[in-house]
Amino acid sequence: MTNQQPTATLTAAEALAKRRQLLDDGFCIVPGVLRGDLLDRMRQFSDDFLDTHAVDHKFRYQGSDFHIMTKEAWDQQQDPRRYHDPIVKDILDLPAARAACDQVGLEDMTSASSFILLSKPPHGPPLYWHQDATYWNHPKSALPWPSRVFLSYYLVDTTRENGCLRIIPGTHRKRTELHDLLPDAHSPEMQRADESHLAFTEQPGEIDVPCKAGDLVIADGRVLHAAWPNNTDTRRTLILAWWDLFPFPSVPTWWEGEPPPEVHADPHATYEHSRRPTHHLR
Ligand SMILES: O=C(O)CCC(=O)C(=O)O
Numbered sequence: 001m002t003n004q005q006p007t008a009t010l011t012a013a014e015a016l017a018k019r020r021q022l023l024d025d026g027f028c029i030v031p032g033v034l035r036g037d038l039l040d041r042m043r044q045f046s047d048d049f050l051d052t053h054a055v056d057h058k059f060r061y062q063g064s065d066f067h068i069m070t071k072e073a074w075d076q077q078q079d080p081r082r083y084h085d086p087i088v089k090d091i092l093d094l095p096a097a098r099a100a101c102d103q104v105g106l107e108d109m110t111s112a113s114s115f116i117l118l119s120k121p122p123h124g125p126p127l128y129w130h131q132d133a134t135y136w137n138h139p140k141s142a143l144p145w146p147s148r149v150f151l152s153y154y155l156v157d158t159t160r161e162n163g164c165l166r167i168i169p170g171t172h173r174k175r176t177e178l179h180d181l182l183p184d185a186h187s188p189e190m191q192r193a194d195e196s197h198l199a200f201t202e203q204p205g206e207i208d209v210p211c212k213a214g215d216l217v218i219a220d221g222r223v224l225h226a227a228w229p230n231n232t233d234t235r236r237t238l239i240l241a242w243w244d245l246f247p248f249p250s251v252p253t254w255w256e257g258e259p260p261p262e263v264h265a266d267p268h269a270t271y272e273h274s275r276r277p278t279h280h281l282r
């Protein structure tokens with residue numbers, strides 16, 4: 001890669017604080033990870049792509065939902081609604097991101113070999129409250145560490161005005177009233193709803209998560225999140241990649257003390273997917 005600026009690394013104390021925040025709040029941010037030439041190329045790619053691909057109305061709250069894969073992964077599945085491009089590999093293999101995840105203590109990470117291009121167009125609507133976990137029947141959904149995270153980069157600075165992320169810290173582990181009232185994330189019921197739906201209301205304990213372009217957002221797939229509307233004339237684009245980590249029933253090497261009892265569940269058992277939190281969320 002050319003013109004890549006030197007990478008900002010975290011001090012040991014900063015890395016530990018990020019890990020603590022990911023465990024306690026369900027997310028953390030590592031500043032300045034996607035930079036220089038690759039950030040420029042990513043902006044160019046996403047603008048060209050969004051200028052030439054229409055968004056289905058059902059994705060209006062997410063802004064768009066384009067799955068861009070590595071060529072190798074795309075060849076394996078041949079879904080015409082998915083795309084491939086060499087930039088996916090550059091993003092997933094970005095050394096600064098790998099180093100940041102390593103420092104935070106994220107272990108045995110495997111990617112979905114894709115990222116999702118989520119753009120909020122100028123004056124696009126808000127995104128509803130949701131959590132993206134699909135494994136609530138599995139005992140791993142009760143663990144204090146994440147089994148699945150999304151790694152995201154916003155390609156512009158975000159503020160409340162252009163639709164920054166909102167999070168309710170702690171909701172990856174702690175049930176709130178909202179959990180039982182929300183439709184499944186990205187379900188037809190949610191996509192059909194209008195903005196008077198409860199999923200668009202202000203929530204107790206919610207915080208804004210504004211970012212600088214290229215900051216790495218690491219979020220637990222279980223945490224409740226949403227985004228404000230974009231009230232500006234400029235597109236607010238986000239790329240988001242899903243990663244599995246700490247494959248069940250492994251325990252993080254840095255875990256201190258007795259691991260929780262859920263790690264003793266049968267590792268070969270299979271569980272039906274569920275987007276709805278079960279008794280594993282207390
Ligand atoms: O638009 C955002 O900031 C977040 C997107 C998201 O969480 C999703 O599409 O599942």
Ligand SMILES: [Fe+2]
Pocket residue numbers: 130131132225
């Ligand atoms: Fe989400």
